[in-house]
Amino acid sequence: MDFVVDPPEIISLPVKGGGNWPVNNIYCVGRNYAAHAVEMGGNPDQEPPFFFMKPGYAVLKSGGEMEYPSESSQVHHEVELIVALSGGGRNISVENAMDLVYGYGVGIDMTRRDLQSAAKDRSWPWEAGKVFRHAAPCSEIVPKLESGEINEAALALSINGDIRQQGNVNQMIWKVPQIISGLSKLFSLHSGDLIFTGTPEGVGPIKVGDQISANLESFATLEISVVSK
Ligand code: MN
Numbered sequence: 401m402d403f404v405v406d407p408p409e410i411i412s413l414p415v416k417g418g419g420n421w422p423v424n425n426i427y428c429v430g431r432n433y434a435a436h437a438v439e440m441g442g443n444p445d446q447e448p449p450f451f452f453m454k455p456g457y458a459v460l461k462s463g464g465e466m467e468y469p470s471e472s473s474q475v476h477h478e479v480e481l482i483v484a485l486s487g488g489g490r491n492i493s494v495e496n497a498m499d500l501v502y503g504y505g506v507g508i509d510m511t512r513r514d515l516q517s518a519a520k521d522r523s524w525p526w527e528a529g530k531v532f533r534h535a536a537p538c539s540e541i542v543p544k545l546e547s548g549e550i551n552e553a554a555l556a557l558s559i560n561g562d563i564r565q566q567g568n569v570n571q572m573i574w575k576v577p578q579i580i581s582g583l584s585k586l587f588s589l590h591s592g593d594l595i596f597t598g599t600p601e602g603v604g605p606i607k608v609g610d611q612i613s614a615n616l617e618s619f620a621t622l623e624i625s626v627v628s629k
Contacts, residue, residue, distance in 0.1 A: 411456040413505070414540040416620075421484060421541045424592030426454040427583055428480075428509055428530070432572050432598025436478075439601050449574050449598060451583060452526050454509075458536035462622045467629040468608050469532040472512035475606050478599035479557035479614045481550070481569045482507040483576055484541045488589035497580035500589070503543040504550050506616035508557065508624075509596050510535045510606075538594070539614070539622040551575070553617040555600060559610050567600025569616075574598075 411423040430450045431437040437444040460466055469475060486502035509530070516529025550569060557565040574582065579597060583589060606612065606626050614622040 411459050413459065413461060413538055415503070416540050416542045416546065422592045423456045423459055423594060424590050426456065426458065426536060426594045426596065427587070428452050428454060428596040429574060429579055429598040432574055433567060433600045434571070434573060435601035436599050436603065439603070444573060451586065452530060454531055454536050454596075457533060458531060460534040460537040460624060462537070462539050462624065464534075464537070464624055465627045466510070466534040466537060466624050468606075468626055469512060469535070470629065471528075472514055474512070474514040476511045476513045476603045477557055477559070477564065477606055477612065478509040478511060478603050479555050479565045480507050480509050480596045480599050481553070481555060481616060482538060482541075483579070483595040483597060485580070485589060485593040485595070486591050488591055488593065490584050490588050492581050492584040492589070494577045494581045497577035498549065500580060501544055501549075501576065503541045504547055504616065504619065505539040505541050506555065506614050506620045506622050507536060507538040507594075507596055508612070508614055508622065509599060510537065511603075513605075536596070537622055537624045539616070539620040542620050547619050550616070550619065553619060555614075555616055557602075557612065557614045559606065559612050564604055565600055565602035567602075569597070571600060572598060
């Protein structure tokens with residue numbers, strides 16, 4: 401096609417067992433673990449989880465160097481189960497939602513907490529807190545054919561060998577089928593979409609020089625280092 405400017409590159413992640421995953425949209429669930437909702441000052445009994453997004457360029461592959469982002473002095477880690485969609489559509493039922501799941505991974509929803517807090521105070525959008533280069537480190541994608549459906553699996557994140565977050569995906573308020581169905585009522589889902597499904601408690605700051613490691617039980621692991629920009 402005769403594009404008048406260069407088209408964007410296809411962002412990809414490796415797939416366990418071979419091949420590459422083309423990253424399309426990245427959806428995220430906020431406050432999907434009760435203990436994290438409480439540590440953020442929320443009340444999970446009164447406020448249901450909700451959605452926001454990150455762009456594909458936020459992806460950083462395992463083994464990569466994360467540039468500490470600009471305009472923030474309080475970047476927090478949030479370890480999360482990633483769901484990778486092999487199909488899309490709208491108004492998908494909870495019963496049919498798992499048919500769209502290709503596989504899983506582990507990721508970190510990196511957050512400029514200071515900018516997110518300022519946005520919350522002013523009822524502004526969250527992009528400044530959630531969107532930046534390397535804001536979405538991701539493991540390889542593990543096909544469901546290999547892992548089976550993951551309804552229960554330990555999630556953990558450590559920094560320089562010290563464990564900072566530990567949880568289990570069975571603690572999610574909205575389970576994976578509900579998340580997919582809920583997203584599809586609001587948005588048009590597409591193959592290649594990734595969903596960050598929320599973080600357990602224990603979020604906290606990262607700093608330049610940190611070696612960060614995250615894992616979804618023995619299914620998927622992610623290792624990154626933090627460098628100055
Ligand atoms: Mn998150």
